[in-house]
Amino acid sequence: MKLIIIGGSLVLLLLLMFRKAFAGVVEGLSIFLFRLAFSVLLLFGVHLLLGLAGYTIPVNLFTGAVVAVLGVPGVASVVAISILL
Secondary structure (H helix, E strand, O other): OHHHHHHHHHHHHHHHHOHHHHHHHHHHHHHHHHHHHHHHHHHHHHHHHHHOOOOOOOOOHHHHHHHHHHOHHHHHHHHHHHHHO
């Protein structure tokens, strides 16, 4: 029990010491998660549009992360790879 209290106090002390760095990490993570959600939505729209032409675009966490990091070139690369394979 004492070990849990000491460990919790240490974590709180570290959070207080590095709160600006922690806030930056949380902000960066929230921005990435927003971009990931938007990219999955965008990929789903592309999947629906290209589905009319007979092509299927995979909509999963990996392709969403690729589009979240690369942006519009990521969409183009996912579409190109899906069509070529």
